[in-house]
Amino acid sequence: MRSSLLRVGVVAGASALVLATMPASLVSASPVTDPPAVDCQSxxxxxxxxxxFDAAAEAADVPSDLLRAVSYMQSRWEGHDGRVSNDGGYGMFNLKSTTTAVPDGAGKGSTDRSPRRTASQLERAAELTGIPASTVRSDDRANVCAAAALTASYAPDLNASTQPQRWTAAIARFGSADTFERQVLTTLREGRARTTSGGETVTLDGDPTVDVAPPSASDPETDCPPDLGCEWIPAGYEKLVPSDPDSTGNYGNHDKADRTGPGGPKLKYIVIHDTETAYDPTIGLVTDPGYLAWNYTIRSSDGHIANHLDPKDVGWHAGNWYVNAHSIGIEHEGWAGSAGWFTEAMYEQSAKLVRHLAHEHDIPLDRAHIIGHDQVPGVTSGATRNVHWDPGPYWDWEHYFDLVQAPIGQSAKNTSSVKAGDVVEVRGGYADNVNTITGCQQASPGSGDCVPGQGTNFVLAYQSPSLEAPLANDPGWKPNGAAGTTYASDISARIQSGHKLVVAEVRDEWLGVWWAGSLVWVHNPATRPVVLRTTAKTVTTTSTTAAPIFGRAYPEPEAYAPYEIPVQSIAPLEYTLGAGQTYAVSDDDVVTDYYYAQSFDGSIPDDRTDVKGELRYYQLWYAHKQVFVKADDVTLLDPGKRAVVPTRLPKITGEAKVGSALTVSNGRWSREVTDFRYTWLVGGRPVAGATGYTFTPRPADAGERVVAVVSVDDPALHPMLAPSLPTAKIQR
Incomplete structure (x- = not known):
């Protein structure tokens, strides 16, 4: 049970006995003169x-289910092996290592509110339990006991039999006095059960008698659910030089528009970002007219939401003006390279907000419209390398979409039963989906070092069907043709959960799929399949000419004729959709427009006009991005039809010998090739060693047929041929 130290102060005791019976690794190196307030041995x-949890509750005399609920809302009962969270906390309870100044009587019913410095939660936990802070950080059971001791110290007049509602002051010390309290009490009332990444099953039975106070109302200026407690902190919209005329173009940090009215542009996307700094500095940036604006910032510790823009206005957050014009941007406190973690409190609040926004503005709840900043394409060739890669490999998309109530794949099961022409959706898991990441601190200063064994949100694409093969190349990220790497910001070969792909070939446990203009390979073993079969419209090219890929769906030049608005070039990216390649369509109803906003007061000719065009585009799942292709450049197939993957060998004609040219064709195109190899078959069986250009087969026995199996090896043809089909049989 909890020591009377928590109630009446320091008492003499058998500290030697406590230290003697604690494991040596958990005893602080510093001298201990008093017994710990809570004995954590059990x-x-x-x-x-x-x-x-039960043992800690008994030792500290606090409700065990209260401990479970607080821990669930911080970490979902994950200890994270001592890695720091995105708001500076450790372990299952996100215990902070920073010191704070709080009112002296906070949580004790005192009227004294004079500030004082307090030890960090980790320091205080070490004092209360006699366990070193380093162990509280890294050992799950130590963290639970430390949090129980802290909980008791935050409410010394309460005990385990006290109703949960009475513990709100203590709960607030782990999160906030409003949002987090309600989250914890709601969790207590509803219950939770989960098996952690370490295989531990924790169960919290719901208690319908727990009263949850009505939530604080959102500020009336916010575009939020009325009960989400959103705060209105407006972004800075000011002239950067106050003496400039109101028609100046020198202003910040967003643009006025009519996105929720008839003037447009229409809202189509919600972009998920992370802040790359703490919450308070982030608020300082978004309110600075000299910086950039986004719509919302969400605090990690408790999911508190600050709304900065009216949804009708355009924030400057995505690095792509077309996407900016059509999207809502949400910043989450954290770092893209952090092998730490985002709190459950933030995930849940963010998901509630996204669900509200998607319903209100008719935005599809899928991974093509609820996108990461890393899915936003560049705007011109060469620009892809400069776009951002947040929220990074550690944002748990699958859990997030569960909370949004639009699970990735819905009820479909992952499968290895896949064939060429199928459309599949990646669902690779998270905690048990470990991929090597390097350079975390270098790529995202503040993230800390990468940590081996951390779960990730993607599966890898390889250049050939082998785990030893080079990772896929993305010509936008690596125009020199280099393979993808494990570096934190290198998304060349990362296929995130929710991404849809068209299968071109299946080889044993490997799927050949189209990616960034090339055929790449995804490992999909029967023991742990990472894809599910799904449906989607698909596109393939209409000719032998590769179709250009675009990062913006801008109008044709003629659309600008009625206005005094400069024509915006329709510039392609580094990518193409090659002949014979097939990609899944993520939106066949793309808005073709350009929003013109150039002056502070909208007074220049045709300012704040949305130029709408007739040129049609399709949005595609392509590489790591969502990109656009002109409808006239491709053929669209409905989900009921199979993707365009050749089902018979292309025709190869000519004489298979050195110096000869073969003609390769499939009815839509033809090409002469001189670079090929062949294997002789006699009686339908390959002749050992009979490959190349110089082998002369033995005479055929009676009834045998001698055939050369020719393999075309012309790199120019690779994008044009399904990988299992660049061969044909030529009878001698």
């Missing part, structure tokens, strides 16, 4: 994590 020895 907690450290608990056979299961679930039992550790």
């Amino acid at each position: 907690v450290l020895a608990a056979p299961t994590l679930d039992a550790a």
Whole structure:
């Protein structure tokens, strides 16, 4: 049970006995003159994590389910192996390592509100339990016991039998006095059960008698659910030089528009960002008219939401003006390279907000419209290398879409039963989906070092069907043709959960799929399949000419004729959709427009006009991005029809010998090739060693047929041929 130290102060005791019976690795190196307030031995020895919660509750005299609920809302009962969270906390309870100044009587019913410096939660936990702070950070059971001791110290007049509602002041010390309290009490009322990444099962039975106070109302200026407690903190919209005329173009940090009215542009996307700094500095940036604006910022510790823009206005957050004009941007406190973690409190609040916005503005709840900043394309050739890659490899898209109530793949099961022509959707898992990441701190200063064993949100694409093969190339990220790498910001070969692909070939446990203009390979073993079969419209080229790919769906030049608005060039990206390649369509109803906004007060000719065009585009799943292709350059196939993948060998004609040219054709195109190899078959069986250009087969036995199996090896043809089909049989 909890020591009386928590109630009456320091008492004499058998500290030597406590130290003697604690494991040596958990004893602080510094001298201990008083016994710990909470004896954690039973907690450290608990056979299961679930039992550790009960043991900690008994040791500290606090409700065990309260501990479970607080921990769930911080980490979903994940300890993260001592890695720091995105708001500076450690372990299952996100215990902070920073010191704070709080009112002296906070949580004690005192009227004294004079500020004082307090030890960090980790320091205080070490004092209360006698366990070193380093162990509280890294050991799950130590973290549970430390949090129980802290909870008791935050409410010394309460005990385990006290109703949960009475513990709100203590709960607030782990999050906030409003949002987090309600999240914890709601979790207590509804219950939770989960198996952690370490295989520990924790169960919290719901208690319908728990009262949850009505939520704070969102500020009336916000575009939020009325009960989400959103705060209105407006972005800075000012002239950067106050003496400039109101017609100046020197202003910040967003543009006025009519996105929720008839003037447009229409809202189509929600872009998920991370802040790359803490919450308070982020608020300082968005309110600075000399910086950039986005729509919302969400705090990690408790999911508190600040709304900065009216949805009708355009923030400057995505690095692509077309996407800016059509999107809502949400910043989440955290770092893209952090192998740490985003709190459950933030995930849940963000998901509620996204669900509200998607419903209100008719935005599809899928991974093609609820996108990461890393899915936003560049705007011209060469620009892709400069776009951002947040929220990074550690944002749990699958869990997030579960919370949004639009699960990736819905009820479909992952499968290895896939064939050429199928459309599949990646669902690779998270905690048990470990991929090597390097350069975290270098790519995202503040992230800290990468941590081996951390779950990720993607599966890898390889250049050939082997785990030893080079990773796929993305010509936008690596125009020199280099293979993708494990570097934190290198998304060349990362196929995130929710991405749809068209299968061109299946080889054993490998799927050949189209990606960034090339055929790449995804490992899809039967023991752990990473894709599910799905449906989507698909596109392929209409000729032998590759179709250009675009980062913006801008109008044709004629659309600008009625206005005094400069024509915007329709410039392609580094990518193409090659002949014979097939990609899944993520939106066949793309808005073709350009929003013109150039002056502070909208007074220049045709300012704040949305130029709408007739040119049609399709939005595609292509590489790591969402991109656009002109409808006239491709053939669109409905989901009921199979993707355009050749089902018979292309025709190869000519004499298979050195110096000869073969003609390769498939009815839509033809090409002469001189670079080929062949294998002789006798009686339908290959002759050992009989490959190349110089082998002369033995005479055929009676009834045998001698055939050369010719393999075309012309790189120019690779994008034009399905990988299993660049061969044909030529009878001698």
